[in-house]
Amino acid sequence: xxxxxxxxxxxxxxxxxxxxxxxxxxxxxxxxxxxxxxxxxxxxxxxxxxxxxxxxxxxxxxxxxxxxxxxxxxxxxxxxxxxxxxxxxxxxxxxxxxxxxxxxxxxxxxxxxxxxxxxxxxxxxxxxxxxxxxxxxxxxxxxxxxxxxxxxxxxxxxxxxxxxxxxxxxxxxxxxxxxxxxxxxxxxxxxxxxxxxxxxxxxxxxxxxxxxxxxxxxxxxxxxxxxxxxxxxxxxxxxxxxxxxxxxxxxxxxxxxxxxxxxxxxxxxxxxxxxxxxxxxxxxxxxxxxxx
Numbered sequence: 001x002x003x004x005x006x007x008x009x010x011x012x013x014x015x016x017x018x019x020x021x022x023x024x025x026x027x028x029x030x031x032x033x034x035x036x037x038x039x040x041x042x043x044x045x046x047x048x049x050x051x052x053x054x055x056x057x058x059x060x061x062x063x064x065x066x067x068x069x070x071x072x073x074x075x076x077x078x079x080x081x082x083x084x085x086x087x088x089x090x091x092x093x094x095x096x097x098x099x100x101x102x103x104x105x106x107x108x109x110x111x112x113x114x115x116x117x118x119x120x121x122x123x124x125x126x127x128x129x130x131x132x133x134x135x136x137x138x139x140x141x142x143x144x145x146x147x148x149x150x151x152x153x154x155x156x157x158x159x160x161x162x163x164x165x166x167x168x169x170x171x172x173x174x175x176x177x178x179x180x181x182x183x184x185x186x187x188x189x190x191x192x193x194x195x196x197x198x199x200x201x202x203x204x205x206x207x208x209x210x211x212x213x214x215x216x217x218x219x220x221x222x223x224x225x226x227x228x229x230x231x232x233x234x235x236x237x238x239x240x241x242x243x244x245x246x247x248x249x250x251x252x253x254x255x256x257x258x259x260x261x262x263x264x265x266x267x268x269x270x271x272x273x274x275x276x277x278x279x280x281x282x283x284x285x286x287x288x289x290x291x292x
Contacts, residue, residue: 045074045106051084051122055095058119061086063112070113072290075120077107082137082283083124083144084108089117097123099145099176102290103137103283109290127156130276138279141286146180147173148279158276164203165189167211167278168196171218174282209246209269211278212259215285216249224248228255236267258284 049059065071077084086108087095098118102109108120123144130139139156142148147170151157169192172178178191196202201217203210216222232251233239239247250267253259258281262268 044071045076045104048076048078048106049120050078051080051120053122053124055087055119055121058087058121060117060119062115062117063110064115065112070111072109073112074104074109075107075118077120079122080104080107081122081124082140083122085121085123085144086110086118087121089119095119096179097121097144097146099147100174100286100289101145102286103141104290109287111290125150126154128154130156130158132158132276134280135276138276138283141283142170142279145174147282148275149180156275158274158279160275161272162206162211162275162278164206164210165192166275167203167206167214167273168192168201170278170282171214172196174286175218206273207269208262208267208271208273208277209242209249211273211281212253213246213249215258215281216252219252219285219288221248222252224251224255228252231255232267235265236261237265238267238269242269253281256284256288258288 046061046063049061052058061075063071063073075086082103084107085097086101087097089095098108098110110116110118124140125143127136127139127143127150130136135158139148139158143150143156148156151160165188169178169183169189172192172195173180173183175195177195182191183189199218201214203214228251229247232247232254235254236250239250242250246269250259250269259267262271
């Protein structure tokens with residue numbers, strides 16, 4: 001159910017939007033509460049719901065961007081964690097996790113075009129071998145969004161080095177193009193490899209530079225200025241041997257808040273990339289996507 005305060009807050013949002021242009025609107029429906037607001041804001045936060053681990057009992061939220069445009073919407077959750085996700089209703093009536101939903105302060109953040117029906121699920125997983133806070137967040141993010149699975153029933157193996165196949169599999173799942181079911185078993189890497197080939201991505205080695213360069217390519221290789229490259233060189237002392245393309249990838253990651261290096265003023269480009277690091281940069285990139 002929706003609290004009286006949530007409905008009052010929604011009404012206040014409608015009143016505030018009434019004096020602005022109302023060309024584009026979002027209709028948020030949860031239980032009996034319906035509000036319409038202007039989409040000129042960067043994001044809209046829905047009335048609060050409480051996520052459940054039981055999908056059959058999960059609260060439903062319908063988001064309708066009446067203009068058919070795209071809006072960034074935060075689904076407010078009373079018990080929000082990194083492992084809280086939204087699942088979107090498919091044509092056959094089943095629900096599929098939104099693989100790239102970001103972590104908002106109040107709940108998962110999704111990009112909505114037109115009308116979508118969601119349920120809010122606590123999809124958290126527990127791993128006994130993840131100790132550092134940043135590793136816990138990274139593991140929680142990728143496991144709850146079905147981007148990576150554990151290496152055992154209760155293990156994630158955060159320090160385990162990744163290879164090119166793992167990286168492309170995770171990115172293909174994040175893209176929503178490949179499901180976990182399509183990338184399991186002895187041929188688990190095939191779907192991710194095919195996806196990468198179709199995108200024109202390739203890599204012949206796996207280290208931190210490769211990981212960030214792949215993410216930069218996936219982001220569309222956005223323009224990076226000379227000043228931003230200089231800022232990266234000033235931040236990290238070990239970038240002298242990087243190509244201009246790889247330097248652009250590092251500069252993009254730095255300015256976007258995706259990385260601060262490995263400490264000691266170093267980027268650590270030649271070092272192995274591990275599972276926790278991959279999870280962390282994908283989680284941070286999801287927030288970059290939703291903040292555009």
